[in-house]
Amino acid sequence: MKKEHFEAFLSKNENRILRYLIGLCGNEQDALDVLQSVFIAVYKNLDRIEDATALSYTYKIAHNKCITFLKAKSRYVAVDPVYFNSIPDSSGGVAEADYKELHLAIASVPPKLAAVIQLQYYENLSYKDISAQLGISVKAVESLLVRAKRILRKKMMQGNNKK
Amino acid sequence: MRCSKAIHLIDLKLDGELSASNSRALNQHLDKCPACKAWLSEAAKLNIMLSASPDIAVPAWVHAQIMDKVKKLETAKPSFSRRFKLATVTATLAVFVSLLAGAHVGVQTFKSETEAYDTSSYSVSSASFGETSLMEVYETGGTYDE
Ligand SMILES: [Zn+2]
Numbered sequence: 001m002k003k004e005h006f007e008a009f010l011s012k013n014e015n016r017i018l019r020y021l022i023g024l025c026g027n028e029q030d031a032l033d034v035l036q037s038v039f040i041a042v043y044k045n046l047d048r049i050e051d052a053t054a055l056s057y058t059y060k061i062a063h064n065k066c067i068t069f070l071k072a073k074s075r076y077v078a079v080d081p082v083y084f085n086s087i088p089d090s091s092g093g094v095a096e097a098d099y100k101e102l103h104l105a106i107a108s109v110p111p112k113l114a115a116v117i118q119l120q121y122y123e124n125l126s127y128k129d130i131s132a133q134l135g136i137s138v139k140a141v142e143s144l145l146v147r148a149k150r151i152l153r154k155k156m157m158q159g160n161n162k163k
Numbered sequence: 164m165r166c167s168k169a170i171h172l173i174d175l176k177l178d179g180e181l182s183a184s185n186s187r188a189l190n191q192h193l194d195k196c197p198a199c200k201a202w203l204s205e206a207a208k209l210n211i212m213l214s215a216s217p218d219i220a221v222p223a224w225v226h227a228q229i230m231d232k233v234k235k236l237e238t239a240k241p242s243f244s245r246r247f248k249l250a251t252v253t254a255t256l257a258v259f260v261s262l263l264a265g266a267h268v269g270v271q272t273f274k275s276e277t278e279a280y281d282t283s284s285y286s287v288s289s290a291s292f293g294e295t296s297l298m299e300v301y302e303t304g305g306t307y308d309e
Pocket of ligand 1: 165166169192196198199200
């Protein structure tokens with residue numbers, strides 16, 4: 001990727017990556033800290049990054065940086081559903097609890113699956129647009145989504161059964 | 164249609180990716196199959212929950228801070244390509260100057276063989292002049308582009 005394109009790339013993708021990181025880190029403040037290190041790492045590797053797969057690559061970096069961050073803080077909130085369930089719900093609503101469950105489920109799948117889920121559901125992109133964003137084929141998008149949804153539904157059901 | 168096919172098509176339907184012909188075929192199956200119909204409303208829950216997630220935006224100051232840090236990286240060390248270009252220019256100049264100097268020394272040496280012996284000392288000094296200018300070019304080449 002060319003250096004001149006970095007800021008446009010940042011503007012286009014920072015919200016996506018932040019959403020992903022909030023799920024992984026468990027809170028927005030940590031996510032914002034990690035977000036900075038993610039995009040700086042992207043910048044340092046610009047000459048090795050292809051435009052077509054830059055977003056996929058950024059999701060991967062985000063995943064790795066967050067794992068490192070959580071290790072440093074020596075707490076694995078993202079992969080410990082008990083942590084979230086033990087937080088008293090401000091609204092007391094079932095919907096919010098379910099939403100947390102979902103957040104956790106997304107955080108626990110590989111970055112590639114999380115990426116397709118985000119682009120499909122939060123941004124309502126078509127399979128074709130997702131394939132262009134991530135530099136993969138439409139068929140690959142379809143099968144990744146099938147896999148991702150199967151995992152999410154399973155996790156959501158497990159979560160609901162625990163309550 | 165088999166139920167496994169119908170379940171796959173339900174995913175496509177929920178994602179807005181189902182073609183018109185497949186849509187008709189799926190509806191026909193759903194009319195006859197209560198299990199798949201139940202699955203449709205179950206599967207739709209995930210879509211509804213996911214699309215109901217709140218908006219998330221990176222604060223402008225965080226964006227600015229990233230750009231700021233990135234620019235600082237840039238001034239801290241010149242990029243590989245810039246250094247490479249600089250090195251190429253310097254090397255080309257150096258080769259050119261040493262060729263000139265070499266030719267000059269050659270001419271002087273040739274002259275010294277045909278002319279009086281003490282003029283050869285001139286060729287030595289010209290050779291050292293060549294070296295000095297080489298250093299100068301290297302230095303100015305180094306500072307000029309910075
Ligand atoms: Zn069926």
